[in-house]
Every structure is written in structure tokens, then in C-alpha cells.
Amino acid sequence: MIHCSQARSDSLLPLAALLPGTSATLFDLPGHGRSGEWDGRGDFQAVSAAIAAALCTGPTHLVGHSFGATVALRLACDQPALVTRLTLIEPVFFAAARGSAAWQDWQAAIAPFGALIRAGDMAGAARLFHGLWGQRDWDSLPDGARASLTARIHLIAAGAPAIEDDNAGLLASGALTRLICPVTLIRGAGSPPVIGAIHRALCSLIPQARDHVVAGAGHMSPLTHPADVAAVIQADAT
Numbered sequence: 001m002i003h004c005s006q007a008r009s010d011s012l013l014p015l016a017a018l019l020p021g022t023s024a025t026l027f028d029l030p031g032h033g034r035s036g037e038w039d040g041r042g043d044f045q046a047v048s049a050a051i052a053a054a055l056c057t058g059p060t061h062l063v064g065h066s067f068g069a070t071v072a073l074r075l076a077c078d079q080p081a082l083v084t085r086l087t088l089i090e091p092v093f094f095a096a097a098r099g100s101a102a103w104q105d106w107q108a109a110i111a112p113f114g115a116l117i118r119a120g121d122m123a124g125a126a127r128l129f130h131g132l133w134g135q136r137d138w139d140s141l142p143d144g145a146r147a148s149l150t151a152r153i154h155l156i157a158a159g160a161p162a163i164e165d166d167n168a169g170l171l172a173s174g175a176l177t178r179l180i181c182p183v184t185l186i187r188g189a190g191s192p193p194v195i196g197a198i199h200r201a202l203c204s205l206i207p208q209a210r211d212h213v214v215a216g217a218g219h220m221s222p223l224t225h226p227a228d229v230a231a232v233i234q235a236d237a238t
Contacts, residue, residue, distance in 0.1 A: 001062075052075050069088040
């Protein structure tokens with residue numbers, strides 16, 4: 001199971017506990033949780049996918065959330081024999097939705113983030129990013145949580161070439177159309193419209209992909225609605 005950016009592996013423990021009869025392996029992405037700091041060497045998504053691949057002891061069902069879902073998708077494209085099933089919870093693969101109205105709206109919303117990063121205003125960038133994706137108001141977060149999110153905000157920029165520009169060429173190479181494993185897509189009904197556009201694009205490229213919507217949930221559905229997410233995973237696996 002691969003967590004989202006700005007979180008840690010234990011954020012998915014409640015979901016893992018609701019999947020009886022399975023043995024889950026979780027890890028912290030580079031620069032997150034107990035992993036070492038990201039050293040900036042290589043491509044952030046590719047390095048994350050390599051870590052995940054090293055933890056697979058055989059053909060594996062990969063479950064990923066947000067950026068973690070894009071890592072799972074990349075691993076499945078790079079090493080299809082290693083993946084028996086994909087569960088992608090709101091993969092933030094923005095490049096897949098490029099050109100859509102929702103993608104254009106997303107570009108307008110995220111543009112100030114890049115400007116804040118370039119200006120060195122990491123606190124401002126963290127506040128803006130959390131406002132787009134977080135489940136709680138920034139000012140209601142404890143001081144320690146805000147400081148931690150700010151300290152890791154540069155990792156969002158590190159992952160951008162893969163998810164914004166598809167630097168791995170998953171779209172151009174046709175790798176997505178060649179996937180043969182079952183693919184479950186899960187999104188919250190209240191998630192940003194760009195997520196729906198991404199899911200629709202992936203479903204058009206991956207014929208066996210199935211899109212599911214969790215009522216009352218947003219982008220953080222594995223944390224806020226783990227039972228609903230687990231029910232979808234179990235239903236699609238039968």
C-alpha cells in the first residue's frame with residue numbers, strides 16, 4: 001500500500017485493517033515518515049516505484065492513494081508481471097486529463113503554488129496546497145502539523161514532472177493500454193473535478209478499469225471513509 005504525499009504509511013493502517021485475509025506491506029515514501037530525506041537524485045516517482053517493487057515478494061495487488069496511486073500505476077506499467085491487481089484511489093496523474101476543462105481549472109488553481117515555491121515561501125505554498133487537498137482547515141491544524149507539512153512541501157514539486165508532464169511517457173508509449181491486470185479506481189464524490197477527469201481518461205485508456213465513487217467523501221477517502229473504500233476493494237476483488 002502506497003500513501004499520498006505529505007502523509008506517512010500509517011495513514012493507511014485503518015484501511016489495511018479492514019481488508020481481512022490479506023497481508024499488507026506499507027512503507028514511507030522518500031522524505032516522509034521514517035524514511036530518509038529526499039536527496040534530489042533521480043526522479044522522485046521512479047525512485048518511489050523502485051522501493052515499492054523491491055518490497056514485492058511476488059505478484060502483488062498494489063493499492064495506492066493520490067501520488068501513491070501514480071507510483072503504483074507506474075510500477076504496473078514498468079513491471080506488469082509483478083502486479084496482479086491495481087487499486088488506485090484518486091491518482092493525481094494530471095497529464096492524463098490534459099486539455100479538459102477540469103484540467104484547465106486545475107492549472108489555474110495550482111499556478112500560485114509554483115510561484116510560491118520559486119519565491120521560497122514554503123509556508124505559503126503549504127497553506128495553498130493543503131487548502132486544495134486537505135481535509136481540515138489549515139489554521140485548525142496543530143502547530144507541529146503545519147510545520148511538518150511545510151518542511152515536506154518541496155516534495156510536491158519533486159513529483160510534478162511525473163504527474164503533470166508524464167516524464168515517464170506512460171501516455172505517449174501506450175503503456176496504459178497494454179495493462180492487463182484488473183484496475184479499480186476509487187474517488188470521493190466531493191473531490192476536485194480534475195480527479196473525475198483523470199478517472200475518465202484512465203478508463204478510456206484501460207478497458208478493464210472500473211470507476212467507483214464514495215458518497216460523502218473527498219480526496220482523503222482512505223482516511224475519512226476507510227470502511228467504504230475497503231468495501232469497494234473487496235467487491236471488485238470477488
